[in-house]
Amino acid sequence: xxKRNLIVxxxxxxTSVSFAQGKYYTKTGKISFYSKAPLEEIEGKxxxxxxxxxxxxxxxxxxxxxxxxxxxxxxMQQHFNENYVESDKYPKGEFKGAIVNNSEINYSKDGTYxxxxxxxxxxxxxxxxxxxxxxxxxxxxxIDAASTxxxxxxDYNIKIPAIVKDKVSNNIKITVDCDLEPLKG
Amino acid sequence: MKLxxxxxxxxxxxxxxxxxAQDSTDLLSLVAKDKPKKEYVYGAFKSPRVIMSxxxxxxxxxxxxxxxxxxxxxxxxxxxxxxxxxxxASVRLGLDYGITDDLTVGIGRSTFNKExxxxxxxxxxxxxxxxxxxxxxxxxxxxxTYTGLKWSDPTRQNYFSSRVAYYGQAILGRKFSEAVSxxxxxxxxxxxxxxxxxDPNDLFATGVGGRIxxxxxxxLTFDYHYIINQxxxxxxxxxxxxxxxxxxxxxxxxxxxxxSKGMNERAYLAATExxxxxxxxxxxxxxxxxxxxxxxxx
Numbered sequence: 259x260x261k262r263n264l265i266v267x268x269x270x271x272x273t274s275v276s277f278a279q280g281k282y283y284t285k286t287g288k289i290s291f292y293s294k295a296p297l298e299e300i301e302g303k304x305x306x307x308x309x310x311x312x313x314x315x316x317x318x319x320x321x322x323x324x325x326x327x328x329x330x331x332x333x334m335q336q337h338f339n340e341n342y343v344e345s346d347k348y349p350k351g352e353f354k355g356a357i358v359n360n361s362e363i364n365y366s367k368d369g370t371y372x373x374x375x376x377x378x379x380x381x382x383x384x385x386x387x388x389x390x391x392x393x394x395x396x397x398x399x400x401i402d403a404a405s406t407x408x409x410x411x412x413d414y415n416i417k418i419p420a421i422v423k424d425k426v427s428n429n430i431k432i433t434v435d436c437d438l439e440p441l442k443g
Numbered sequence: 444m445k446l447x448x449x450x451x452x453x454x455x456x457x458x459x460x461x462x463x464a465q466d467s468t469d470l471l472s473l474v475a476k477d478k479p480k481k482e483y484v485y486g487a488f489k490s491p492r493v494i495m496s497x498x499x500x501x502x503x504x505x506x507x508x509x510x511x512x513x514x515x516x517x518x519x520x521x522x523x524x525x526x527x528x529x530x531x532a533s534v535r536l537g538l539d540y541g542i543t544d545d546l547t548v549g550i551g552r553s554t555f556n557k558e559x560x561x562x563x564x565x566x567x568x569x570x571x572x573x574x575x576x577x578x579x580x581x582x583x584x585x586x587x588t589y590t591g592l593k594w595s596d597p598t599r600q601n602y603f604s605s606r607v608a609y610y611g612q613a614i615l616g617r618k619f620s621e622a623v624s625x626x627x628x629x630x631x632x633x634x635x636x637x638x639x640x641x642d643p644n645d646l647f648a649t650g651v652g653g654r655i656x657x658x659x660x661x662x663l664t665f666d667y668h669y670i671i672n673q674x675x676x677x678x679x680x681x682x683x684x685x686x687x688x689x690x691x692x693x694x695x696x697x698x699x700x701x702x703s704k705g706m707n708e709r710a711y712l713a714a715t716e717x718x719x720x721x722x723x724x725x726x727x728x729x730x731x732x733x734x735x736x737x738x739x740x741x
Contacts, residue, residue, distance in 0.1 A: 265499050310470035318469040327483070331735040333502035333693060340486050341659040346621055419660065422692045439471060 280365075282312045282401050287436030291321055298425040302327035302333055308329040309436045311401065318361025318375065318403075320434070342416050342426075343382050352380045353388070363394060371393045375405065384414040392434070401438040406431065484570040487580070487618035487626075489540060490731045491547065491564075493652035493666040494684040495703055495711050499580045499616030499626050501566050503540030505737030510537040511730040512706045519722035527726055535706035539546045540736070547570070553706055556714070558633070560707040562586030571615060582614040588709040605636035610708040622656040630668065632712050638677070647671040648712050654688065662688040664697070668712060682715040697729035 287307030293300040304326045311318045324345035329335040339345040355377015357363065363371045371394045379388045392405025411418060411428045418426050488498035491508065502508055512535040516527035537551030545566040552559050568581040569604045588608045610633070616626030628650035637644055652666035666682045684698030702719050703711040717723035 281470070281473065285474065285477075308471060308474055310474055311471055317470060323472055330738050332506050333733050334484060334734065336503075337692075425692060 266443075272325045273392075279354050280314045281310060281312050281441040282434050282438035284308070284438050287320070287434070287438075289320075289435075290433050291327075292427075292433070293427040294430040294431075296308075296424045297431065300329065300426065302329050302334075302338060302408040304328070307436060309403070309438065311357075311403065311438055313360075313363075313365040316357035318355060318357065318377070318437075320351075322351045324349055324351055342411075343381075348381075348383045350380075354378050354380075355388075357394075363396075365396060365401075368398065373403075381408070381409075382416050383412045386413050399440055401436055402432070403436045405434045408432070448704045452642055472537060479538065479573050481571050481573040481576055484580075484618050486570065487570070487616060487624040488664075488727075489662060489688045489690050489695065492697070492729065492731075493654070493664055494686045494697055494699045494729070495682065495701065495706060496628055496650060496652050496666045496668070497562075497582070497584055497614060498613065498652065499582055499614050499618075499624070500572075501545060501564070501582075502539055502733070504541050504543050505735055507734045507736045508537075508539040508541075508549075509734065511537075511732075512551075512553075512727070513528075513729070514701065514704055514706070514725040514727035516725065517717070517722075518700070518724045518726055533704050533706070533725075548554060551707060553710065555705040555710055557591040558588050558707060558710065560586060560588040560709070561692050562708075573579050579615055579617045582616070584610075584612040584614070586612075586708055587661040588707050590638065591707045604633075608632060608709045608713075610712070612708065612721070613614045616652075623653070625651070625653040627651055628666075628668070629708065630708065630712060632709060634709070634713065639674070641676055642674045643672050646673070646713055660690045664688055664699070676714055679713065680718050682711040682716050683719055693733055695729075695731040697731070699727055699729070702729060 269415050285308050286305060287309045288303065288305050288382060289307050290301060290303040304322055305378045306326045307320060309318065309320045324343050325339060326414065329338065355375055358374040358376050363373065372394050373394050375392055376389050378385050385401060388407065388409065390405050390407035392403060394400040409432060418428060458462050479589040488500040490498065491500050491502055492498055516524055516530045516532065518527045523526065533554045535551050535553040537549055539545050539547055539549035546566040548560045548562065564584045566580065566582045568577050568579065570580040571577055583718060590606045610630060612630040614626050614628050614629060616624065617654065618624045630648045630650065632646040634644055647667045648670045650666060650668035654662045654664040656662045664686045667681065667683050673679060680702065682701065682703035684699050684701035684703065686697050689696040698724055702717040702724055703715040704725060705711050705714050
């Protein structure tokens with residue numbers, strides 16, 4: 259009897275292990291944004307994005323430190339943090355959502371899949387629903403998740419003063435590129 | 444005995460599914476959080492100068508700051524002088540450059556006394572948060588001025604060294620909040636040649652500077668220096684400036700009122716002839732335009 263219980267417990271432990279294996283993560287994901295205005299192009303890059311994807315449910319989450327965005331010009335970085343996203347007040351950007359067509363993705367088979375993602379994006383303390391289409395490249399148990407979508411600064415309560423209207427665009431292109439590895443534990 | 448097993452199995456299954464359900468609500472909690480990092484504090488001032496004094500802010504590496512400092516005539520000249528705007532104006536043109544995060548050098552040329560000045564500014568400690576942080580920034584500045592004025596008495600033996608003065612300055616500053624920054628500025632000024640024998644060659648001063656941010660792009664600023672061993676008989680006073688910083692993208696405009704016509708350390712510490720109490724005040728502006736000379740790779 260004891261033996262049998264032990265087997266059951268072991269079996270359950272195994273399930274939870276395989277369950278954890280169904281999750282993928284990274285702490286060095288990349289997110290960049292791009293603003294194109296008549297007089298100036300601005301690009302910010304962040305290489306320390308934390309992301310977790312649960313292949314079972316399709317749920318996914320991203321977190322990014324706003325201060326980690328790097329720019330070509332130092333003044334842009336300073337203005338980005340101080341005047342626009344106010345990174346002292348709102349240090350993090352977050353996305354919480356899910357892959358809508360998760361059932362169409364076979365995580366055990368290498369290949370490139372199209373993923374439709376829906377969720378909530380929080381920037382500058384404002385949360386909005388966003389939708390995007392991305393790709394999941396599955397290769398040898400690793401996932402390369404990539405997506406591009408646009409957000410409006412005005413949606414997130416970030417104001418652009420009239421004086422820099424020709425230099426900063428309200429429409430920002432966001433590119434996400436994360437190499438996810440299996441989460442152990 | 445056989446009957447007892449299924450309930451146990453069931454209970455265990457329920458527990459596992461429950462933990463599973465909890466896990467899926469916050470996936471990020473599964474990934475170990477990074478340890479708190481030391482973060483440096485930036486943006487105590489909009490510009491590397493408060494108004495006349497250096498601020499605790501440094502130029503970032505590869506950034507060149509072109510500064511146009513302009514003082515009109517005295518405000519109490521009245522309507523006839525259009526409150527000083529008719530002049531005579533005093534100007535200092537300057538170029539500052541950020542070599543590293545903690546090292547800035549600069550040169551300037553002033554109308555006042557036909558002076559050229561240069562300085563090296565080094566940040567010893569930067570204010571930060573997190574582990575092993577410092578609540579204040581400490582900065583050291585050394586500089587020199589050279590006057591190009593014609594000798595007042597060309598018939599006597601004149602030395603090159605007489606044209607030169609040196610200064611050392613420390614800045615102990617703190618950004619208290621997003622809006623409020625304050626700094627303490629002790630200075631020492633050495634003049635090789637002084638106007639009269641009553642004037643000390645080494646002048647000591649303590650100063651304060653600060654700002655209050657009104658909005659993202661506008662801040663109120665002030666700086667003041669108290670000259671400790673001023674020659675009582677000399678017509679010189681303590682310099683005080685009050686201003687408004689307005690930032691517009693790549694420019695910072697510093698509009699201000701001041702009783703100091705000179706715009707380098709020697710000039711404002713040792714040669715402020717005018718007094719606020721008599722209305723002998725100048726309206727002026729500093730324009731700071733920053734250029735990124737060296738771009739960051741990657």
